[in-house]
Amino acid sequence: MPINALINEPVSDPISLYRYRDGLAAVDLLAVAVAHLDLFTWLADNPSTLAAICQKFEIHPRPADVMMSLTTANGLTTLTGGVFLVTLRGREHLSSGSPWDMGPYFASMKDRPSTLAMLEVLRTNRPANFGSFDPQAWAQAMERPEFAKAFTAAMDCRGVLLGPAIARRVDLAERNAVLDIAGGSGIYACAMVANHANLRGAVLERAPVDRIARDSIAAKGYSDRVDVITGDMFADTWPTGFDVHLMSNVLHDWDEPKVRELLKKSYDALPVGGVLLLHHAYLNVEKTGPLHVAEFSALLMQITEGKCYSLGEMRSYLVDAGFQWGGVKSTAVSRSVIIAIKE
Template sequence: MNPFFANPTTDPSELYRLRDGIFAVDLLTTAIVEFDVITKLAAAPGDLAAVCAMLGTARRPTDVMLTLLAANDLITKAGEKFYVSERGREHLMTGSQWCVRDYFASLQDRPVARDMARVLRTGKPANWSSADDLDNWHDAMEDENFAREFTAAMDCRGLVLAQSLAAAVAGDLSSSSRMLDIGGGSGVYACGLVHACPGLTASVLEKPPIDAIAREAIAGRGFADRVEVQVGDMLSDPLPAGFDVHLFSNVLHDWDIPEVEVLLAQSSRALPSGGTLLVHEAFLNESKTGPLPVAEYSAILMHSTQGRCYGQGEIRSFLDAADFDTVRYQDTTADRGVFIARKR
């Protein structure tokens, strides 16, 4: 038993939720105050494209905003169309006697709320809040200090999540032998999976300087004989051959739909027929109206990355388009889950 992969006795999910939901109130404030979305939507219900046109906002962040409003029961969704709910109408529509829009207005100049307005208008991510002097999260990851701090954050989170992922998929990997952990960070998920699957070895694909950080972390946990690290760019280099399992853990949600399609096409080209693809992160429900913790998490991804949380239906259709059959979806822990898919 490797001491790093022992389960805690208490559940950390609420702690994860506090951290992951930190930007949600800023997004709600901006939506309600600056864009007055509830008043406008009450007058003109519409689908995502119509809301973007009405507000002058970009599709990706508007999608995240509408999901967050729906998850808070401020709007409802029927088919593809959004309507203001009774709760939204009473408490956030200008003119209602119980309207608390001005209560939120007292928060509208918080720096992240200002960022949210810019992200909504431009579609481009804002700076990572602890790296204001660095252009954006992906560029910031080329800075050694930022990369270490960020990779450490992903790594400690992964100690619990990796075990839950491994428990969910170990049965599916019983005859698999080599896994490529694409954008694998510190390698904590690769280590957790090989720990749970005795027949499996893994390779973590990362960009510099994270590759060196991963090598240290993997050796420090005693997995250097079963988990290697290779340098590559998952978007522009062909993925290496010779693997029968691919893992994208918390990777797709960093990217907008065109890059997600590129990543899945890359995986599809490199995996043999019958190969297994695992997509692990936090997913929205089919209608993208919740669950609330994932809708809140999507706000930080929208703000700081080029991505957002995807709905389960969206992932199924991306997988299908990339020549994968979805075998199943399974919840893991702390609002995360995994899609298990097979290359056709």
């Protein structure tokens, strides 16, 4: 990868390609709503709150919230005063009894393994891969050069687009040092210093990714400006000496309590006046879209403990942690960066 790839941006827009990848699980979540729950038939006669929907179908609030954000972004439901109602589109095409009901069409997807896995997430609130993921086996795999190379490439191919996009959208002219929390290969920290000559950077990562990050940063030519600090973002105290924290594609892996924990750790480690940059795909305040983000949230809900949060949720969490809201700026492929300041 040429170093100037962290400064320049592509001429063409890859948004349609990202939507294929990000929306991979959305079809299964909609299939569960139609073929397993018959959600729209029931909801058409029983406008309900999220809590009532969870009680009726014996599902958990986090995945149910993602499901209802998806149906709302698709124009199948609306949310008024905390109550979900079925729209005309939902009544005509996804409610039994309608001559145009597509329920039998979706029923052919009912027993797909991926659809059944999504149903299990709704019922248990556990990621679909929760039981099969072996951290020790993964760490051992990272010692194999071919696996480590593939892992780094997977992180870098998205970061080389998103990292420079973040750097171009934020004013860091008066800042000195950025700490990239759980920064993976270091692609984001490299992009930040590449676009801001005044900055030095560091990546906080646990083993064995810390070694991968050092090698990757060196290959990009930024070892003199970007360090790697070995540590666990949950278990360890965060290093001081940085007036900017960056979390990109981190918080969406975790449920609300852990999100709040990470925001508090950032607040405690930053100096007064320090800046926290949160780069993720966000739903709007009303959770009515964007559709791309609602689709991506289905994937995150299925494979992690998190989801795509709304701007309203994030603002509330930040204020509770002590931060001042500094605004939000779009970056690339439906992602945005929230700027928060330690008062």
